Amino acid sequence: MSKKLYDLVAKVMNVQSSTINDESGPESIENWTSFKGYVLLYELETEFKVKFTINEAMDVKKIADIKRHLKNHGAILND
Structure with missing residues (x-):
């Protein structure tokens, strides 16, 4: 799921997905x-x-917060 999430963030923010991590x-x-x-x-x-x-x-405040909220909503995260 991290790759999927990072790719989505990268697409929206118009940056390379390789620059995205949980602290971004x-x-x-x-x-x-x-x-x-x-x-x-x-x-x-x-x-x-x-x-x-x-x-x-x-x-x-960072990608880790998005992950936490997704997990709280039952999204399956395959980190």
């Missing part, structure tokens, strides 16, 4: 704007068939 986030990805954050949220919900709460969306 708005502070370390220059292209991560608030708009792209919303696009990423939409793409995540569509790809993993989940619905994030506003609190979950506001809680994302």
